[in-house]
Amino acid sequence: MWDTILDRMLARLVSHGRLRVIYPDGTARQYGAGPDPATTLTIRQPRTVRALCLSPDLALGEGYVDGTIAIDQADLHDALALLVRNRTHGGLPAWAGAGARWRSRLAGWATRNTPARARRNVAHHYDLSDDFYRLFLDADMQYSCAYFTDPGMPLDQAQEAKKHHIAGKLLLRPGMRVLDIGCGWGGMALTLARDYGVQVTGITLSRNQRDTAQARVTAAGLDGRVTIRMADYRTISGHFDRIVSVGMLEHVGPAHYRTFFRRLRALLAEDGVALVHTIGFSEPPHPTSDWILRNIFPGGHIPSMSQLSPAYERAQLWLTDVEVLRGHYALTCQHWRARFEAALPEVRRMYDDRFVRMWRYYLVACQAAFEEQWQGVFQLQLARRQDAVPATRDYLYGADRNAYLHAAQ
């Protein structure tokens, strides 16, 4: 019975591209049409067929990781891109979304990130060994979307470009006090202190990140300019000329957006400027993928602008600019995955086969989502006063570009 249901679901779903599915009894079926060679998905267990009918997103990820769904490694990206593309075009029957809608009501709970839960969530992901992250990230360990001024740009250069693009939006002057909320392994804090002459306080909830960032600060001789603390954004006090937060808002959860922006306002000096860089949807809010929520980012949620705007409006913050980066994160994930595969012997010395498949699925699924969904990166620039930011964007581009950088040197 479940084979028939899945067969009908897939027949309805796949209208862009071609998919070949081999069922547990050996039957092979093709879905979709067109000239592309079909990618093949082999289901090895009858229970996996049932799981795919009831909770497609979760079952696909879990099936791939535990090996009950086989997809040739070379086909993985095409298979996931095909499935995401067809879902984006609304190909699932109405009832198939029922589980997701029901779970979305629970999402408020799943992302009710109290300080204690936020700490556990962060530890789950970021306290994996630094040595592991070093294997696939750039030299500076930027674990967020890079900025490719050209699609062929090497990853290291695109991550440097990202930091300086953000620095430009922060309108830095030497000596300014900067808060970095979610400072990761300290790359942004080090760059701002070294290249722009500012005083940075970086905060993270990950012990590993704190220790590594602190060691890097000391090694760079920047202890006088950079302070790294293990702290929650809700417990910080003081006034900062600038606030930067890159790839942290995804961990905040919709229930806390108002608090987040209220804290931002409270921590900003009167003429302060903040830059929040976050993954974002250009579509109505929807719950995080169950598989991602369970396996990768507990408590995570990707915001839509319709969730962020009521929050910063109530916090009495001027939205002074929004850049919507499209394509950049797909490229970033593609680089990460290529480096991950290249480093596979080292990865296998640290983790088992299940972990390898989980991480591969995560990187490829994210790349496919950025390619096929209404999913990009928002860079929100916010201020307390409308004149805290120049009246045109010329300060960021053209002849004026990097005027602040040169002033700092």
Add this chain to the structure above:
Amino acid sequence: MWDTILDRMLARLVSHGRLRVIYPDGTARQYGAGPDPATTLTIRQPRTVRALCLSPDLALGEGYVDGTIAIDQADLHDALALLVRNRTHGGLPAWAGAGARWRSRLAGWATRNTPARARRNVAHHYDLSDDFYRLFLDADMQYSCAYFTDPGMPLDQAQEAKKHHIAGKLLLRPGMRVLDIGCGWGGMALTLARDYGVQVTGITLSRNQRDTAQARVTAAGLDGRVTIRMADYRTISGHFDRIVSVGMLEHVGPAHYRTFFRRLRALLAEDGVALVHTIGFSEPPHPTSDWILRNIFPGGHIPSMSQLSPAYERAQLWLTDVEVLRGHYALTCQHWRARFEAALPEVRRMYDDRFVRMWRYYLVACQAAFEEQWQGVFQLQLARRQDAVPATRDYLYGADRNAYLHAAQ
């Protein structure tokens, strides 16, 4: 009794700057503190005192226009700026907002702009004599926010810069089909057709604007490239490579935002790009000033991002960029007012003293609102596909600037 109530309201309201009020019985009172010389407001009728208590915004405008409130012409801007600034800082007692909150529930009705009502609303304002608008607008009759790359830029140049800045965001190529929703007196359509070699359909609901725009098109020898129609955005069909809408969304009303963005999507080609330029609040939605709604823009509403974002998200449009222009509209209003005052002898030949005071109050009140409130201009760039717009903004700035303009020539 009403004198006492108004006295208490003002004592509570004014904490930034100084205001001197002369009551109908001749009593003079000072509010606020600080070194600024006080601006003086003379109330000539007891009934105006009562009206100011019950509906401050409406009564102030009506009192100024009918002469029962006197403000020295040189002081008008400072007086209005002072009142707006103090309101923005939350200086009115809770009950004073009750009327406004009650009216905001009715605002849905006030801005329920059916096609017939939309036509009447537009006629109210835009079918004033073209000769009048010519007296204070720039040579091209751009009746929307200019783009000042330098605050000292002359108005004509800043309006030219606005059109080319928008043209840059439209990524035009010769021969493209462009729809201009709310084309005014045709300035944008003419510029795009002449300088970028595109085919433009301009629509307006004002007969005056349609006639003037059509005459300008013919005079420019561009009948083959520009079509001007008197039409509502809801009745247009076809597919356009680009859509531009400047200063029109303010007339749409929140009840119609979903329809507006759905129409935008339906009218856009698959790889199309739209640019919507509108006044916007960087604060929670609130109703339009009663005085503006009654006297200047019936059916008008200034959107907040929290009202626009749910609408474009549901319409399945990619938000590809948002520029938030701050300060530019205050400068634009300042220019308009200076030109209006300089042309006063001609204005008086067309309209009576009451009209002159109404128009002066409108221009000054708008300038003050842009200076003191969370009110700016949003330029939303929207597309159906994420790759319809380049991955970085370099196409709009720096060396690539105007690449499209050069290609067109």
